[in-house]
Amino acid sequence: MDFQNEALRQKAIIAQLRERFEKEYKETGRKKTYCCVTFGCQMNARDSEKLSGILEAIGYTRVEEEDADFVIYNTCTVREHANLKVYGRLGTLKKVKQEHPGMLIALCGCMMQEPQVVEKLRKSYRHVDIIFGTHNIYKLAELIRDRLDSGSMIVDIWKDTDQIVEDLPDHRKYPFKSGVNIMFGCNNFCSYCIVPYVRGRERSRRPEDILEEIRRDVSDGVVEVMLLGQNVNSYGKNLDEPMSFARLLQEIEAIDGLERIRFMTSHPKDLSDELIEVMGSSKKICPHLHLPLQSGSSRILKKMNRKYTKEDYLALVDKIRAACPDISLTTDIIVGFPWETEEDFEETMDVVEKVRFDSAFTFIYSKRNGTPAAAMPDQVPADVIKDRFDRLLAKVQSIASVVCARHEGQVMDVLVEQLNHQEAGLVTGRLGNNTVVHFPGDASMIGKIVPVYLKSCKGFYYIGEPYKKEV
Numbered sequence: 001m002d003f004q005n006e007a008l009r010q011k012a013i014i015a016q017l018r019e020r021f022e023k024e025y026k027e028t029g030r031k032k033t034y035c036c037v038t039f040g041c042q043m044n045a046r047d048s049e050k051l052s053g054i055l056e057a058i059g060y061t062r063v064e065e066e067d068a069d070f071v072i073y074n075t076c077t078v079r080e081h082a083n084l085k086v087y088g089r090l091g092t093l094k095k096v097k098q099e100h101p102g103m104l105i106a107l108c109g110c111m112m113q114e115p116q117v118v119e120k121l122r123k124s125y126r127h128v129d130i131i132f133g134t135h136n137i138y139k140l141a142e143l144i145r146d147r148l149d150s151g152s153m154i155v156d157i158w159k160d161t162d163q164i165v166e167d168l169p170d171h172r173k174y175p176f177k178s179g180v181n182i183m184f185g186c187n188n189f190c191s192y193c194i195v196p197y198v199r200g201r202e203r204s205r206r207p208e209d210i211l212e213e214i215r216r217d218v219s220d221g222v223v224e225v226m227l228l229g230q231n232v233n234s235y236g237k238n239l240d241e242p243m244s245f246a247r248l249l250q251e252i253e254a255i256d257g258l259e260r261i262r263f264m265t266s267h268p269k270d271l272s273d274e275l276i277e278v279m280g281s282s283k284k285i286c287p288h289l290h291l292p293l294q295s296g297s298s299r300i301l302k303k304m305n306r307k308y309t310k311e312d313y314l315a316l317v318d319k320i321r322a323a324c325p326d327i328s329l330t331t332d333i334i335v336g337f338p339w340e341t342e343e344d345f346e347e348t349m350d351v352v353e354k355v356r357f358d359s360a361f362t363f364i365y366s367k368r369n370g371t372p373a374a375a376m377p378d379q380v381p382a383d384v385i386k387d388r389f390d391r392l393l394a395k396v397q398s399i400a401s402v403v404c405a406r407h408e409g410q411v412m413d414v415l416v417e418q419l420n421h422q423e424a425g426l427v428t429g430r431l432g433n434n435t436v437v438h439f440p441g442d443a444s445m446i447g448k449i450v451p452v453y454l455k456s457c458k459g460f461y462y463i464g465e466p467y468k469k470e471v
C-alpha cells in the first residue's frame with residue numbers, strides 16, 4: 001500500500017462525510033456530537049487525539065457525556081481490570097442507545113486486537129457499530145462511512161502493520177504540551193505482557209517526520225513535548241538509516257522555542273551510556289526518568305524475560321545519578337508474578353529502599369491469555385499477593401514523601417497546566433521532575449513556565465508561592 005496516497009484517500013473521505021453532515025445540519029439545525037473515552041496509557045491518549053482530530057474534521061463537536069451521537073471507547077487490555085471496565089460501560093451504553101436512535105458506538109484500541117474479545121462482542125454486544133484495532137486508526141472516517149452506507153456492524157482488525165500513515169488531522173488536548181509518537185509496537189515480549197501481541201512489532205518514525213511535527217507544535221504554542229514509545233531506548237534501530245535515541249534527542253533539543261523534553265518508557269536493558277551523557281548535558285531534557293523495575297529479584301526478572309539483573313539495575317541507577325545528580329526516578333513494579341517467593345519479594349523491597357524512587361506504580365500481576373507467563377504454574381495465592389502489595393505500597397509511599405520534599409524552600413520553574421480543580425485562586429503545574437505544584441495564580445498563566453517558591457511539600461505535591469525577584 002502507498003501510505004502517502006492512503007492519507008490523501010482518507011482526507012477525501014473526511015471531506016465527503018463533512019459535506020454529508022453539513023447537509024444534515026441544514027435540515028435538522030443540530031450539530032452532531034462525539035464523546036471519546038480513553039483507557040490505558042499515554043500511547044492510547046495520543047491515539048485518541050488523532051481519532052478526535054478525524055471526528056472534528058468530519059464535523060462532530062466534542063462533548064464529555066456518553067449520550068453523544070458518536071461514542072468511541074479507545075480500550076486497554078494490559079491488565080484484566082482494564083478489560084472488565086469496558087464490558088461494564090458497554091452494558092450501560094446499550095440503554096443509552098435505546099433512547100438515542102441513530103447513535104453510533106465504536107470500539108478500538110488494544111483490547112480489540114484479541115480475537116476472543118471481538119468474538120464475544122460480535123455475539124453478545126450487537127449494539128456496537130464499529131470495531132477496529134490499533135493498526136488502522138487512521139481509517140476511522142472510512143469505517144464510519146461504511147457503517148452509514150451498509151447499516152451493519154463493521155469489524156476491521158489488522159494483525160500487524162509495517163507502515164505508518166503520517167499527516168492526518170489531530171486534535172491536541174493541551175495547547176502548550178504535546179505527546180509525540182517516536183515509535184510504535186514492541187519487540188521485547190516480557191513474559192507477562194500482552195502489549196507486543198496487540199501493538200505489533202517495533203516501528204520507528206522517521207526523524208524528519210518527528211522533528212517536523214514538533215516544530216509545528218512549537219509554532220502552535222507548545223513548550224513541552226513527551227516522546228512516546230514502549231521502549232524509546234531502542235528507537236531508530238529499524239530505520240533505513242539507523243539513528244540512536246540519544247541523537248534524536250539532540251536534534252529535538254536544537255528546536256528553538258521548545259523548553260522541555262520528556263520521554264517514556266525506558267527499558268533498562270537498552271539505556272545507553274550515550275543517552276546518559278546526552279541527558280547529563282542537556283538544558284531541555286527534564287530531570288525525570290521513568291525506569292520500570294518490575295521486580296528486584298534476578299531470578300524473577302529472568303522468568304519475566306527482562307534481560308537485566310538486580311545488580312544491573314542498581315548499577316544503571318548509580319550511573320544515571322552520577323551524570324544527573326538531581327534526577328527523579330520513578331518506576332513500575334509487579335507483585336505476585338508466578339513463582340515469586342517471599343525472598344524474591346524481599347529483593348524488590350531492597351531495591352526500593354536502595355534506589356529511593358520519587359514514585360512507583362505498583363501492580364498486582366494479572367494473567368493475560370496468550371502470554372508465556374499465563375501458562376506458568378505456581379500462581380501465588382491472592383491473600384499472599386495482597387499482603388505483599390500492601391507492604392510494598394507502604395514502603396514506596398513513605399520513601400516518596402521524604403524524597404519528593406527535597407526541594408522544599410527552593411525556587412523552581414513550574415509549567416502551569418490548569419486552574420486548580422478544588423480551590424479558586426490557585427493554579428496547578430509541574431516541576432521539570434514532574435512533581436505537581438499548586439500555587440496562587442490565574443488563567444492567564446496557563447501554558448507559561450514561571451518561577452515558584454516551594455513553600456511546603458504535602459507528600460507527593462507542593463504548595464508554592466509565585467516568586468518575585470527582589471530589586
Ligand code: SAH
Nearest residue numbers: 192193230265292332333334363364365366
Ligand atoms: N513498555 C513499558 C510498559 C508498558 S505497560 C515498559 O516496558 O516498561 C505498563 C506497566 O504495566 C508495565 O511496566 C508493568 O509494570 C505493568 N504490566 C504489564 N503487564 C502486566 C500484567 N500482566 N500484570 C500486571 N502488570 C502488568
Ligand code: SF4
Nearest residue numbers: 186188189190193195
Ligand atoms: Fe510490555 Fe515489556 Fe514491551 Fe514494556 S517492554 S510493552 S513491559 S513487553
Ligand code: F3S
Nearest residue numbers: 040041076077078110
Ligand atoms: Fe494498555 Fe495498550 Fe497502553 S494495552 S497500557 S493501552 S499499549
